[in-house]
Amino acid sequence: MAIPVQDYSQLRDKECPICLTVMTRAVQLPCSHAICQSCLHDLRQFGCVCPLCRSHLPCHPHELFKDACRLGCRADRSKDKKLSDSLWAEAIRLLESAAGQGHEGSMFILILCYTEGKGTPINHQRAVVMWEAAAEKGNPEAQYGLGLCYQVGNGVEKNNERAADLWTQASIQGHAEAQVCLSECYQKGMGRPIDTERTVQLLKSASEQGHTGAMIALGDCYVKAAGVESNDELAFEFYQDAAKLNNPHAIRMLGWCYARGQGTECDPPHAAKCYKQALELGHVDATWRAGICYMRGHGVEENHLCGTKLIKLAAKLGHPDAITHMNIVRTEFDVAPGAEFDIADYIEFYDRVKPKVNEYSKIVDKLLLKLPTHALPANASPKPSLSVDFCVQVGLCTDMIESSLSL
Ligand SMILES: [Zn+2]
Numbered sequence: 001m002a003i004p005v006q007d008y009s010q011l012r013d014k015e016c017p018i019c020l021t022v023m024t025r026a027v028q029l030p031c032s033h034a035i036c037q038s039c040l041h042d043l044r045q046f047g048c049v050c051p052l053c054r055s056h057l058p059c060h061p062h063e064l065f066k067d068a069c070r071l072g073c074r075a076d077r078s079k080d081k082k083l084s085d086s087l088w089a090e091a092i093r094l095l096e097s098a099a100g101q102g103h104e105g106s107m108f109i110l111i112l113c114y115t116e117g118k119g120t121p122i123n124h125q126r127a128v129v130m131w132e133a134a135a136e137k138g139n140p141e142a143q144y145g146l147g148l149c150y151q152v153g154n155g156v157e158k159n160n161e162r163a164a165d166l167w168t169q170a171s172i173q174g175h176a177e178a179q180v181c182l183s184e185c186y187q188k189g190m191g192r193p194i195d196t197e198r199t200v201q202l203l204k205s206a207s208e209q210g211h212t213g214a215m216i217a218l219g220d221c222y223v224k225a226a227g228v229e230s231n232d233e234l235a236f237e238f239y240q241d242a243a244k245l246n247n248p249h250a251i252r253m254l255g256w257c258y259a260r261g262q263g264t265e266c267d268p269p270h271a272a273k274c275y276k277q278a279l280e281l282g283h284v285d286a287t288w289r290a291g292i293c294y295m296r297g298h299g300v301e302e303n304h305l306c307g308t309k310l311i312k313l314a315a316k317l318g319h320p321d322a323i324t325h326m327n328i329v330r331t332e333f334d335v336a337p338g339a340e341f342d343i344a345d346y347i348e349f350y351d352r353v354k355p356k357v358n359e360y361s362k363i364v365d366k367l368l369l370k371l372p373t374h375a376l377p378a379n380a381s382p383k384p385s386l387s388v389d390f391c392v393q394v395g396l397c398t399d400m401i402e403s404s405l406s407l
C-alpha cells in the first residue's frame, strides 16, 4: 500500500533514485521510498519489490480502484451505518493509495468523499490536494474545479490570479464552464486586467458549445455595448437560443425584451407568458414581474389577488423590489413589520388608493426597465461534476457512478 502523501508537491523537484531524473510525478512507496510514476510502472514488469529495500510494491492502482469501488458499493447497500462507515474508510485507504500512484478516477472519488464527508470527516484541504494532483495531470475538469476552490477560498487561501490561471488552462482545452468563469475575470478585473473584448471572445466560445449562461451574458454584452457594438436584435437572438434550452434566466430576459419591445416587437401578452413560464421554473425575478403584470393587467387580465400573491411570494424569496413594494404597502396600511395582513384587505386598499400607488408605479416602471441582473453559473461550493460521460472518460465503473451520484 502506498502511503498517502500529505502534499504531492513535497515530492516534486527531488531526484528519482532509480532513473536519476528530477521527479515531476512521484509516488511514495509503503517503505517510504519515493520514486517516479514511470519507474514504478517499469518495475512492475520485473517483480513486485522496491529495488532499494526489497519491500513489497503497492498494488496496481486499477486493482486498488476496483476494490475500492466494490467496497463503496457494499457500503452504500448496507443498512448498518457503522459497517458502512468502516467500509468507506477502507475504500478511502485504497483510493488514497491509487491516487498516490496518479490514478485520476480515484482522485475524483476522493474529492467527493472529502467534500461530502463520506467515510471520513469533511476535509477541504485534503480535497484541494486531490484537485491539485488531478489538475497537474492536465485534467480540465480538475483545473476548473480547483479554480473554483481558489476563487472562493475553499480549503485553500483565496487567490484570484491562480483561479484565472487554472481557468485559462481549462479554457484552452475547450472547457465551457471555465471559459465562462474566465470571462467573468476579464469582465470584473478579478485576477486579470479588465478586457471586455476578451470577455466577449470567451463567452462566444462557450456559447458555441451550448452553454446557456454564456448565451445570456453575451446577450447582455450586446444590450450594454460592452466589448461589442450595441445590437438589440442580436441580444434577443442570444436570449432566445438559451430560452430554447429551458434556461429560466433567458426566458425571463425574453419577457423583458417583449415588454420593452427591445430587439423585437412590443408584445405584452408574450412578455407575461414568458414571466409565467420562468416563474414556474422557480425564477424569483420573473415571479415579481409576473405579479406586476397581474396588478396592472399588462398582457393578462387584471387580477389583484393573483398579482399580490406573486409579489408576496417574490418578497418572501428575498426579491429586493418586491420587498420594497410590500414595505410601501405596509407603511400605507400601518402594518407592523413582520405582522401578517390579509390579502383581501390589501386588494381593497389597492383600488382605493390607486392615485397614490400610481406615484409608486413610476418607481416600479424604472425598476422594470433596468437590465435585470443574474448571477453567472459559478457555484459557491465547488464540487466535481460527476456526469456519466465524465465518469466513463476517467474510467469509473458503472456501480461506482451510481453510488457516487447518490452520495
Ligand atoms: Zn524514475
Ligand SMILES: [Zn+2]
Binding pocket: 029, 031, 032, 033, 050, 051, 052, 053, 054, 055
Ligand atoms: Zn524501499
